[in-house]
Amino acid sequence: MNIIPSCLPILPLSLILFLSLLSLFPAAAAGERCNPYDKKVLLKIKSDLGNPYHFASWDPKTDCCEWYVVECDEITNRIITLNVITADFAGQIPASVGDLTYLKTLIFHKVAKLTGNIPASVTKLTHLTFLEVSWTNVSGAVPAFLGQMKNLTYLNLSFNNFSGSIPESLGELKKLEALHLDRNKLTGTIPESFGKFPTAPDLYLSHNQLTGKLPASFAKLDFVRIDLSRNKLEGDASILFGKKKTAQIIDLSRNAFQFDFSKVKGFSKSLIWLDLNHNKIAGSLPAALTKIENLQQFNVSYNRLCGEIPQGGTGRLQDRFDKYAYLHNKCLCGPPLPAC
Numbered sequence: 001m002n003i004i005p006s007c008l009p010i011l012p013l014s015l016i017l018f019l020s021l022l023s024l025f026p027a028a029a030a031g032e033r034c035n036p037y038d039k040k041v042l043l044k045i046k047s048d049l050g051n052p053y054h055f056a057s058w059d060p061k062t063d064c065c066e067w068y069v070v071e072c073d074e075i076t077n078r079i080i081t082l083n084v085i086t087a088d089f090a091g092q093i094p095a096s097v098g099d100l101t102y103l104k105t106l107i108f109h110k111v112a113k114l115t116g117n118i119p120a121s122v123t124k125l126t127h128l129t130f131l132e133v134s135w136t137n138v139s140g141a142v143p144a145f146l147g148q149m150k151n152l153t154y155l156n157l158s159f160n161n162f163s164g165s166i167p168e169s170l171g172e173l174k175k176l177e178a179l180h181l182d183r184n185k186l187t188g189t190i191p192e193s194f195g196k197f198p199t200a201p202d203l204y205l206s207h208n209q210l211t212g213k214l215p216a217s218f219a220k221l222d223f224v225r226i227d228l229s230r231n232k233l234e235g236d237a238s239i240l241f242g243k244k245k246t247a248q249i250i251d252l253s254r255n256a257f258q259f260d261f262s263k264v265k266g267f268s269k270s271l272i273w274l275d276l277n278h279n280k281i282a283g284s285l286p287a288a289l290t291k292i293e294n295l296q297q298f299n300v301s302y303n304r305l306c307g308e309i310p311q312g313g314t315g316r317l318q319d320r321f322d323k324y325a326y327l328h329n330k331c332l333c334g335p336p337l338p339a340c
């Protein structure tokens, strides 16, 4: 009973003390989520890039889980995403990004003054599933070490200044669901190792200077989306077709593919996009084309095809596509072209 009155004067005192401590350490008091090691690494990345305005929110006095461009894991509070989009700073991807140990997603997109290559330190990011460096001026060879990053499901290096050939090692990425290497200056052939993918990833290689034949191993693969357009590829591409395949998009336009189209006996039922324009494809159009139900884009112009355009069926090649889909062949005829 007499204890309470005796400690009453002490309570306000400790409260005052506590409140003054709060104001001294605002971040800690608010229960900062940020992992101190990750914060240190992020500040190193910022300084390696020359403290550009893009990272203005990266203030050491505040919780790094609240900073722009990054994301913390809900449970572990470790940095799992670094997403640099539409930035104007000049420089290279700092090696220090490899110290964000728990990173799952790393993106540099539309950073026109980003130069140099991808640093080897990214191989330390064993949790990384999503890597995108696109619309930048990153150049040099596509690094072979990317093949060590076995957890990658998505790799997008499109719209850069990469040159040299595609490394065989990328065929080691068994979990890959999509590979974008389009719009670079890549030369050489498509690696034979791509035949080792357990499931064919969506493959975008367009607008490069790739040469040679498709790997024979492609015959076993079932690409849902494949865009090889605007390269210098040659030989038989008919291995991409077949009744048992589930392809939706096949774009082989503007290459030098050369094969007899008449020998193709079937197509994927799900095909919606088939562009073969500007190649050296000979023979006649296969009757199986009339069985595709949802073909929306179809173009065989500028080839060496001959014979009557197959009529009827659900494909309705004669009225679903205009003459521009068929122009400049050896002797194609029948609607929508003049009668044979």
Ligand SMILES: *[C@@H]1O[C@H](CO)[C@@H](O)[C@H](O)[C@H]1NC(C)=O
Binding pocket: 111, 112, 113, 135, 136, 137, 159, 160
């Ligand atoms: C690369 O840099 C040049 C200027 O040096 C610029 O015109 C171009 O848009 C840049 N490329 C990309 C993809 O941003």
Ligand SMILES: *[C@@H]1O[C@H](CO)[C@@H](O)[C@H](O)[C@H]1NC(C)=O
Binding pocket: 126, 127, 150, 151
């Ligand atoms: C893939 O990620 C898992 C969990 O994120 C990790 O345990 C494993 O070591 C990683 N594998 C490789 C080859 O880095």
Ligand SMILES: *[C@@H]1O[C@H](CO)[C@@H](O)[C@H](O)[C@H]1NC(C)=O
Binding pocket: 115, 137, 138, 139, 161, 163, 185
């Ligand atoms: C792009 O690559 C070419 C060589 O292919 C090089 O001459 C040019 O300087 C590169 N541009 C940049 C911005 O790195």
Ligand SMILES: *[C@@H]1O[C@H](CO)[C@@H](O)[C@H](O)[C@H]1NC(C)=O
Binding pocket: 132, 134, 156, 158, 180, 181, 182, 204
């Ligand atoms: C990846 O690459 C493609 C080009 O192949 C591009 O259009 C796309 O915007 C990129 N990024 C994502 C997230 O798909």
Ligand SMILES: *[C@@H]1O[C@H](CO)[C@@H](O)[C@H](O)[C@H]1NC(C)=O
Binding pocket: 277, 298, 299, 300, 301, 302, 321, 322, 324, 325
């Ligand atoms: C087919 O491709 C040719 C050549 O690029 C083009 O001129 C034509 O407009 C295209 N036709 C259709 C229907 O897409």
